Amino acid sequence: MASNLDSVSDTQRTLYPYVTGTSVVALKYKNGILMAADMGGSYGSTLRYKSIDRLKPIGKHSLLGASGEISDFQEILRYLDELILYDNMWDDGNSLGPKEMHNYLTRVMYNRRNKFNPLWNALVLGGVKNGQKYLGMVNMIGINFEDNHVATGLGNHLARPILRDEWHENLTFEEGVKLLEKCMRVLLYRDRSAINKIQVCAFSSSCLC
């Protein structure tokens, strides 16, 4: 293609995203993690797909939410499938928790960035293992951190201020959902890539729903 000035022998580089998902917002609540994202896949400025699942449970303990290029997210899910498979094959009673998953994803994202072939995503990884809640984020250049509430994309600018103000330890499920819905509403108003169909996932110490 005209804009790809690299020689033919170069391995591929993702230069720009095609089908993208917008913000993901997540917070810790009393019993675990709450995560929300809309179900849209934008193709440039067109709101092209309106039923894309951007929140996926991984293994027994984690929830992965992604924004950015959907094809790269689908590829990450395949990597994780393999990871979980090998983990289960050990059959040793242990299973990868959210902290380990976050670390794995961070290494993958950062190493791809070093090869100038990033996975064009910002990922939110949350979960509960042995009663311990965990919520972290990693983006396409490998920046990663954990916090009580995280968001990607425009969510960082619009949702996090709301969360900084209104989040507290020991939110009930209802309070958490109300807070997330407030964030998603603001995003719908102010993010042009947002659509009005959202998915909310709760992960508590007792179950994944």
Place this chain on the structure above:
Amino acid sequence: MDQKMDFNAPHSMGTTIIGVTYNGGVVLGADSRTSTGVYVANRASDKITQLTDNVYVCRSGSAADSQVVSDYVRYFLHQHTIQLGQPATVKVAANLVRLLSYNNKNFLETGLIVGGWDKYEGGQIYGVPLGGTIVQQPFAIGEMEDEILKNHCSIEHCFPGSGSSYLYGFFDQAWKEGMTKDEAEDLVKKAVSLAIARDGASGGVVRTVIINSEGVTRNFYPGDQLPLWHEELEPQNSLLDILGAPEPMNI
């Protein structure tokens, strides 16, 4: 116009392609125009290509890229069918298309709609747009949104906009669940002809392919068999045919 006719511009199918599921199978539809810059290189192309007996793919974007991807997928599916001992599923075909599209995303410029029927899941449509995302949908419309293209095409061979953008509104209104085969084919015919009416990159005839448990049916609809839209006139062979009657002009 001061635009040069660049005959060496890559063949691009501006294109309108559609895939629709109905109660019992799928209907795939496409226009038939392949352009080289502003020149129409082929006005009767067949953009609906067979992958297996029960799976077809609608091609859009670069003619070369979509043909070579289809050829590879057909080759792999052939071997897969032999090994499996039964017809390949639509899901497998779509995923093969996705693999090629995703792993060569920097080199390819093609958006595909894979549609077919298998005994496990019935009729299915999978969209594989630029970049290699795979999305199963009850109906899919073809690619080439100009904003995406602006990022990675030189001006010479890309057309701003393409048939599909004109159809989002139409489908949002006209699509419904559980259509019959005839309703679905009618919808596809209508939609492609609407896009042809407004999109310079789409034109020619409307081709449809219906795939269900009974097999595959190919249909061909030239312009005179399509409905007329706003500001379109009844087709006429020649002015001389109507010159007989002295009628005042109606604009």
